[in-house]
Amino acid sequence: METNFTPTRKKETNTADIALGFSRIFVGILFIFSGFIKANDPTGFGYKLQEYFLVFHMDFLNDYSTWLAVLICGIEIILGIFLLLGFHKNKVAWGLLLLTLFFLFLTFYSAFFEVVSSCGCFGDAIPLTPWQSFIKDIILLVFVFIIFKYRAHIKPLIANPTIRGLVSTLVVLLSFGIGVYTMYFLPFIDFLPYKEGNNIPALxxxxxxxxxxxxxxxxxxxxxxxxxxxxxxxxxxxxxxxEDDNWEVVGEPTSKLVKKGYQIPIPDLVISDAEGNDVTEEIITNPYYNFVVVSTYVDKLSLADIIALDRINTTIRDLATDYNLRALLLTASPPQVARSLHEEMDLVLETFYVDAVPLKSMVRSNPGVLLLQSGTVIKKWSKITFPTKEELEEAYLGK
Structure with missing residues (x-):
């Protein structure tokens, strides 16, 4: 009797191992890709988290959104790599299951109640609607269940515990380090419409x-x-x-989207002066170099941010004595707040006002700097990477 069941059991084991192997590769790569894409731009993912915080009345977490983004991205990458390597199988299986169920809830809630227009699962690289994300998470959950069910079959690719521990440490440091680096030094790959080389008027x-x-x-x-x-x-x-006088319109007409068309990359950029005059075209068509300093909310600048802004301001002031250039500060803060900062820091920058949404897309740093010429983004810097006067002269102005 025992002999008769052996081939069946062996076949079941082989089927389970094949399903587990495919699931590990699929889920592992997906989690690593998703984590890396978001870790490339943790500030942007942090903005998406703020949308969810608003929905769930958790606005008190807004100030920590970027660090939470780094944490979530790091965990995704770690779970994906550990899954492929076969490390910590029980913890990884539980982590994958709980995280996928959590994402499934968020995407369903966003889609059903129409509270968030894009889930941010793959950052700005691959925008997905909430319903698309929900379907993706349903499919993902099937493979995660397979991993969870057969987790006992997972064997680590590295048998030596010491080497395994060393590799695990390196994976953790790398996974969190990517997000921390891009948070301070800007994304490795810019998927936003204001990326270097793009012409703003054309977009x-x-x-x-x-x-x-x-x-x-x-x-x-x-x-x-x-x-x-x-x-x-x-x-x-x-x-x-x-034309029929017997009929009259009641109330205002409602609209319904019939066909999705081309989405203009920059539909909402309006630059205004303190009096409310639209100066957008004047600024983005300027044929000379424009140093555009972006600070979404100047009243939220930390001491380190103030020091960075002062260094940027000093460098631009020194350049302005020798070169024909224009220097601007774009902010969404109220004029009285911006004027107060201008007086306190003796800014050489002309202050203009823009809605927070386009400002957040310009540069993932507060403050950050764009170098424009005839509306084309020549270069972008974070508050840390903005170069010295000599470096700017050598790379741009001295040519």
Missing amino acids: QVLPEGKESDVYEYIYEIRHKQTEEVKKVTDKEYMDGIW
Whole structure:
């Protein structure tokens, strides 16, 4: 009897090992990729976390959002690498299951209640809608369950405990170190519309041959004699109904997206002076070098940020004595706050005002600096990497 069942058991074991092997590779690579993509831009992922904090009334975590982003990205990378290497199988299996269930809840909540437009699973590199993310997490959960069920079959690729411990330490340091580095020194790869080489004016218009979103407008109309109320599309309304005096429009029309069109990369950049005048075109078409210092909220600058801003201001002031350039400070802070900072620090920078959303996309640093010429982003620096006067002269101004 025992002999008869042996081939069946062996076949079941082989099937389980094949399913486990594929699941480990798929889930491991996916977690590593997802973690690396977000760790490339932890500040951006931190902004996404703030959207979730707002939904769940956890705004008190906003100041820690970037560090939490670094933590989450690091954990994803660690779980993915440990899964592939076969390290800490029980902890990794539990970690994958709990994290996937948590993401599944978030994506479902975002999609069902329409509270967050993009989940941020793969950062700005691969934007996914909440429903797309939810479906992705459902599929992922199937493979994670396989890993969890057969976790006892996982064997470490490195048998020596000492070497395994050393490799684990290096993996942890690398996983968290990537996010910390990019938080201070800007992303390795910039997926944002204000990346180096992009021309801002060109990204503010619809390219030739491209179609924008197509909407259908719904009118609610009422018959004056019969009191009949019905809804018609804008096409139906314009097809003779508007000429019939017996019908009148009730309230405002509603819109419905019919066809998704080309999304203009920079649709919302408006630069205003203290009086509210729009100076966007004047600034982004300037043929000379523009040093654009970005500080989304100047009232949230730390002491280290103030020191960095002072160094940037001093360097630009020294350059301005020898070169024809313009220096700006863009902020979303109220004018009185910006004026106070300007007076306290004796800023050489002209202050202009922009909504926080485009400012956060310009440079992932507060403060950060863009070098523009004729609307093209020549170079970007964080508050730490902004170069000296001599380095700027050699690389740009002295040419």
